[in-house]
Amino acid sequence: MKSLLASTAILFAAALPGMAQDYTPDPDATPGGMITVTYKDDVATLDPAIGYDWQNWSMIKSLFDGLMDYVPGTTELRPGLAESHEVSEDGTVFTFKLREGVTFHNGREMTAEDVKYSLDRVTDPETQSPGAGFFASIAGFDAVSAGEAEGLSGVEVVDPLTVKITLSRPDATFLHVMALNFASVVPAEAVEEHGTDFGKHPVGTGAFKLGEWTIGQRLVFEKNADYWRDGVPYLDGVTFEVGQEPIVALLRLQQGEVDVPGDGIPPAKFQEVMGDPDQAARVVEGGQLHTGYITLNVGIEPLDKLEVREAINMAINKERITQIINGRAVPATQPLPPSMPGYTDGYEGYAHDIEAAKAKLAEAGVGDGFTTQLYVMNTDPNPRIAQAIQQDLKAIGVDVEIRSLAQANVIEAGGAGQAPMIWSGGMAWIADFPDPSNFYGPILGCAGAGEGGWNWSKFCDESIDAMATEADSITDPAAPERLEMWSDVYMKVMEQAPWVPVFNEQRYTMKSARMGGDDALYVDPVSIPVNYDYVYVTE
Amino acid sequence: MPGYLIRRLVQSALILLGVSFITFLLLYVLPADPVRQIAGRSATAQTVENIRHQLGLDQPLLVQYWRYLSGLVQGDMGRSYLQKTEVSSLIAARLPASLLLMAGGIVCELVIGLALGIIAAVFRGRPLDHALMVTSFVAVSAPQFVVGLLLLYLFAVQLGWFPIGGYGTFAHLVLPAVTLGIMGSGWYSRMMRSSMVDVLRQDYIRTARAKGLTRRRVLLRHALPNAILPIIAMIGIDIGIFMGGIVVVESVFGWPGIGQLAWQAIQRVDIPVIMGVTMVSAAAIVLGNLLADLITPFIDPRIKLR
Numbered sequence: 001m002k003s004l005l006a007s008t009a010i011l012f013a014a015a016l017p018g019m020a021q022d023y024t025p026d027p028d029a030t031p032g033g034m035i036t037v038t039y040k041d042d043v044a045t046l047d048p049a050i051g052y053d054w055q056n057w058s059m060i061k062s063l064f065d066g067l068m069d070y071v072p073g074t075t076e077l078r079p080g081l082a083e084s085h086e087v088s089e090d091g092t093v094f095t096f097k098l099r100e101g102v103t104f105h106n107g108r109e110m111t112a113e114d115v116k117y118s119l120d121r122v123t124d125p126e127t128q129s130p131g132a133g134f135f136a137s138i139a140g141f142d143a144v145s146a147g148e149a150e151g152l153s154g155v156e157v158v159d160p161l162t163v164k165i166t167l168s169r170p171d172a173t174f175l176h177v178m179a180l181n182f183a184s185v186v187p188a189e190a191v192e193e194h195g196t197d198f199g200k201h202p203v204g205t206g207a208f209k210l211g212e213w214t215i216g217q218r219l220v221f222e223k224n225a226d227y228w229r230d231g232v233p234y235l236d237g238v239t240f241e242v243g244q245e246p247i248v249a250l251l252r253l254q255q256g257e258v259d260v261p262g263d264g265i266p267p268a269k270f271q272e273v274m275g276d277p278d279q280a281a282r283v284v285e286g287g288q289l290h291t292g293y294i295t296l297n298v299g300i301e302p303l304d305k306l307e308v309r310e311a312i313n314m315a316i317n318k319e320r321i322t323q324i325i326n327g328r329a330v331p332a333t334q335p336l337p338p339s340m341p342g343y344t345d346g347y348e349g350y351a352h353d354i355e356a357a358k359a360k361l362a363e364a365g366v367g368d369g370f371t372t373q374l375y376v377m378n379t380d381p382n383p384r385i386a387q388a389i390q391q392d393l394k395a396i397g398v399d400v401e402i403r404s405l406a407q408a409n410v411i412e413a414g415g416a417g418q419a420p421m422i423w424s425g426g427m428a429w430i431a432d433f434p435d436p437s438n439f440y441g442p443i444l445g446c447a448g449a450g451e452g453g454w455n456w457s458k459f460c461d462e463s464i465d466a467m468a469t470e471a472d473s474i475t476d477p478a479a480p481e482r483l484e485m486w487s488d489v490y491m492k493v494m495e496q497a498p499w500v501p502v503f504n505e506q507r508y509t510m511k512s513a514r515m516g517g518d519d520a521l522y523v524d525p526v527s528i529p530v531n532y533d534y535v536y537v538t539e
Numbered sequence: 540m541p542g543y544l545i546r547r548l549v550q551s552a553l554i555l556l557g558v559s560f561i562t563f564l565l566l567y568v569l570p571a572d573p574v575r576q577i578a579g580r581s582a583t584a585q586t587v588e589n590i591r592h593q594l595g596l597d598q599p600l601l602v603q604y605w606r607y608l609s610g611l612v613q614g615d616m617g618r619s620y621l622q623k624t625e626v627s628s629l630i631a632a633r634l635p636a637s638l639l640l641m642a643g644g645i646v647c648e649l650v651i652g653l654a655l656g657i658i659a660a661v662f663r664g665r666p667l668d669h670a671l672m673v674t675s676f677v678a679v680s681a682p683q684f685v686v687g688l689l690l691l692y693l694f695a696v697q698l699g700w701f702p703i704g705g706y707g708t709f710a711h712l713v714l715p716a717v718t719l720g721i722m723g724s725g726w727y728s729r730m731m732r733s734s735m736v737d738v739l740r741q742d743y744i745r746t747a748r749a750k751g752l753t754r755r756r757v758l759l760r761h762a763l764p765n766a767i768l769p770i771i772a773m774i775g776i777d778i779g780i781f782m783g784g785i786v787v788v789e790s791v792f793g794w795p796g797i798g799q800l801a802w803q804a805i806q807r808v809d810i811p812v813i814m815g816v817t818m819v820s821a822a823a824i825v826l827g828n829l830l831a832d833l834i835t836p837f838i839d840p841r842i843k844l845r
Contacts, residue, residue: 125586215628255703
């Protein structure tokens, strides 16, 4: 890579490792057919600037496109609406060349103006986008955020098919940010027509368009016949039925009425399904960028002592907690999940060792034990996991009172710094994009440690923060020295033990017998539960 | 009568006002911040403040409440924080389904409850009476979730008589309505039994029998209309109880009613939606009670409304 940099001032990012040009379509794929996907909860909104839960995330991905995209079933970046892009040598200027002839669902051609409009819209405080913060590195963001400017000064329309984005600081993750749903390109006229109801009347450039939305009942996606990618989508459409209990959805799947239960296999039925070879054959297992952890609040006695936090790390029996969720996870040793770049191979973490844990407590001067509280979200299986943690800590003399509350109350207590310990289950971190930086800022960095922040252990180490910033200033996201730096960041975090990393959850997607397509599409890391654009039916 | 109606309407409005204030107050002191939920985990402090200001959540409680009330009287229930849609349109999309289910449920519980109650009263003291009363006790105490799933498994999955959840046709309505009916029927059968037992002891029943009327005619023409009075008041109260049961039944059967909407809103601290659903339910309860009171004199002319 260095030699390329030396030969030209401009680096063609398409040549970066991990940047696949495109995807080989499935030779067996046959076009046609509808599938049915069920969900328990209503779909909140399909506005790409606002939608931020795992349910609407993949729906939005099928309706909209951004400048960048991912190779289906992987975390590898590939070009999206931008045919190609160039990055200046200092990593602060990105020039995107747009594809010609891409049209929105309303028939109008997409241009560079739309890209600028969409980025201005998502960062505008009026939009109330939960994703605005991802764009903080674009020049002019602070002014927009403070309400002092109308649009981002760093986004410039060069010509109808070229857009230039200038950053105020190098940001290695910027291409990933441009692949986030928040960076989807939307047509101004449709947003203006529907105003705040745009999320109910989405218009994008995606593989599907919204055909019908009956609130509380169903959404029907129809194939976009003019989709700019040749050959896809294969399906004529997808029907999302909402308001279906997971257990009822499974019954319907077994009767052949449903193709994919969006909420997965209900925990109570997991062993029954996996014990039946016919059903188990239709379950696809895959990793996901997820870590479940216990936060240890470094501002509350006696968790402010390193030895105490180490002792708690040693006392937790991760294997047993994994068993509680039917083995649907692998025990974790560090904040990053194994499939994330920057993961430290060979790091053992804190081994389960009761005696060593007791010794550490004695060293900290609390050898007789103490009483503390563990906050946990009140939905299954989280209270059961909290009980296992309680038992583990009892073994070293620590009495844990369990505070089982609604999600919103746990988040509030964590943000306010009142919770000594929180089991993250149900609210655990799933990466927004496959880069190690995504597991740091809001949940381990100083920025998230303030009042109301999501760094619930309130851990803040300025030197580690500085190192993280430095790592993100390296232009090439996949540069070995950058990944090494991130690995060091997480190792230094573990030395101070503000977390007990417990497990990395596996994903299990069940499908009907008629569903076709590569297994990877059913555990797609960015499209949960499946990548609708590329799956097909065999009958 | 008009005076009575006006007095009751004013009373109802005051009750609704009280409900709205208490709910608003409870949501205000709730240890959960809707702004954090909207802003997301990567939000800057500035973004959080911006959103708080836009939603008016930086204002004192009474100012916020006043704004809500003035919107409400103009028919504006606000916008959902998370879906960004008008609360009124969210509720309007779901209310017909809930009302249909509620009507179906009430019919089922009346049919089941009254029939069991009458039979038990006629056979009072005999084994059938005891058996029916134990059954009604079990029906009242069984968890709705279990009853619903049991019916679903038996009649939809095993026998295939009804669709497995969903909404749209009469066949979809049967199982959820029967579930609600079974749950509520216990109260009605007990009430009906004791009321019937009471009536059957009255002199006019003895007279009717002495006149040589058939047993059937005595029961249906003379005893039933008199025994049913307390039941009517009960239906009014029952609407309130139904609101709770409907949440569970709607989610088991995938019924797109406001129960589901309420449950999702509570989980996500979507205050305008929670307020909206609470107000609609409260209005339904108030209205149900009012209707029950207004209907009573038509059945028993001895009762006068003042």
